[in-house]
Amino acid sequence: MGQGRCSANIILMLLCMLVFHSMMIHADTYIVGDNKGWSFGVQNWTAGKTFKAGDILVFKYTPVIHNVVVVDESHYNSCSGLGGLKYYFSGSTNITLAKGANYFICGTPGHCTLGMKIAVNVN
Numbered sequence: 001m002g003q004g005r006c007s008a009n010i011i012l013m014l015l016c017m018l019v020f021h022s023m024m025i026h027a028d029t030y031i032v033g034d035n036k037g038w039s040f041g042v043q044n045w046t047a048g049k050t051f052k053a054g055d056i057l058v059f060k061y062t063p064v065i066h067n068v069v070v071v072d073e074s075h076y077n078s079c080s081g082l083g084g085l086k087y088y089f090s091g092s093t094n095i096t097l098a099k100g101a102n103y104f105i106c107g108t109p110g111h112c113t114l115g116m117k118i119a120v121n122v123n
């Protein structure tokens with residue numbers, strides 16, 4: 001009796017792991033801007049794409065010249081990286097998308113205005 005109950009728990013645990021694992025597998029990785037990377041005019045790269053929470057954006061860029069600043073909507077629209085929520089500058093930045101609106105700009109003066117910005121909406 002006791003043993004049967006125990007193996008049922010093990011099956012339940014394995015099922016849980018399986019469900020969790022398949023959720024992980026469904027996360028996709030995107031290279032922002034594809035071959036061009038995180039670059040001028042990348043703004044329209046998101047057009048026609050659907051993103052999920054947990055998907056990973058990989059930003060590839062030349063450090064010092066470019067960077068990635070996580071901003072809110074008003075900073076995205078005004079192209080101001082000052083007071084950004086997070087700042088990355090290593091040249092290869094992976095960001096896991098959260099549900100809701102995700103805004104990224106390059107904080108180098110003038111770059112965001114040249115379309116080095118993306119808005120990603122996750123439903």
Ligand SMILES: *[C@@H]1O[C@H](CO)[C@@H](O)[C@H](O)[C@H]1NC(C)=O
Pocket residue numbers: 043044
């Ligand atoms: C890119 O998106 C911006 C803003 O939505 C738009 O003004 C512009 O015309 C688009 N450019 C192209 C090449 O589609």
Ligand SMILES: *[C@@H]1O[C@H](CO)[C@@H](O)[C@H](O)[C@H]1NC(C)=O
Pocket residue numbers: 029058093094
């Ligand atoms: C970022 O994502 C790329 C592509 O999936 C991967 O090769 C790389 O190891 C990741 N880097 C980090 C720091 O997680």
Ligand SMILES: [Cu+2]
Pocket residue numbers: 065066067106107108111112116
């Ligand atoms: Cu830049």
